[in-house]
Amino acid sequence: MDDFWVFGYGSLMWRPGFAHVETRKAxxxxxxxxxxxxxxxxxxxPNxxxxxxxxxxxGSCLGLAFRVPGALYDEVIAYLRERELVTRVYLEKRLRVRFLDGGEAVAVAxxxxxxxxxxxxxLNVEDxxxxxxxxxxxSGRNEEYVLNTVEHLKALGIRDHWLEAVAARLSRQAAAE
Incomplete structure (x- = not known):
């Protein structure tokens, strides 16, 4: 089997948890x-x-695409399904991504x-x-998840203005308490 790509937009970007041979912004x-x-x-x-x-x-989403050796397909897909499909709120798809440095590929997302x-x-920012x-x-406080995500995105040079606005709102609320 040929190498394949996996698209990460959240924690997969800084904690993929699987072997890969290349990472590209996409x-x-x-x-x-x-x-x-x-x-x-x-x-x-639940409450x-x-x-x-x-x-x-x-819209569109800037994230990271990971190239995975084809020999690891079964292992990596099994890992991703265990990680991402626990409650079936996500659907596994093969979608076309465009690399920022040129070219494109189909990636698992x-x-x-x-x-x-x-x-x-x-939801709007306030909601x-x-x-x-x-x-x-x-896994902890939800505010920490959002603030940590924004910091990781910034460290990768990825801006997400809506998510940054949510984080700013959370920071203002915490300062007011």
Whole structure:
């Protein structure tokens, strides 16, 4: 089997967890990074859900594409499915990405299933910040997840103005308390 690509837009970018031989910045058209998934375990509870990232329809998303040796296909896909498809809120797709330095490829990507009960819909900055604030799950405070994500994106030279606005709102709320 030939090498294949995996597109990361959130924690996969700084913690892929699988072997790869190349990393390139890439843009996925038709989807955007969004806090559109209710978290009932890692960043919230069923009674007080938090929000985590998903790829939702519309716009485009700048992320990282990882080239994986074809010999590792079964191992890496099994790992990604265990990591990303636990509650089936994401759908595994093969989507075309464009590399910022030229060229394109088809990459495995995980997009939100808009029919899933955990889908939060398209939220404005205020609503997203309100849902994130105070939510805590097994992996910690939801605010930390959002602020950490923004810092990682900035360190990679990736700007996400909507997510940065949510983080700024959360920081202002914390300072006011």
């Amino acid at each position: 843009r996925l058209h038709g989807y955007r990074r969004s806090l559109c998934v209710h978290s009932h375990v890692h960043r919230g509870t 007080r859900p938090g929000l985590v990232l998903g790829l939702d329809r519309g 995980y997009v939100v299933d808009r029919t899933h009960v955990q889908y939060a819909g398209r 997203a910040a309100r849902r994130v604030a105070g939510a805590i799950g097994q």
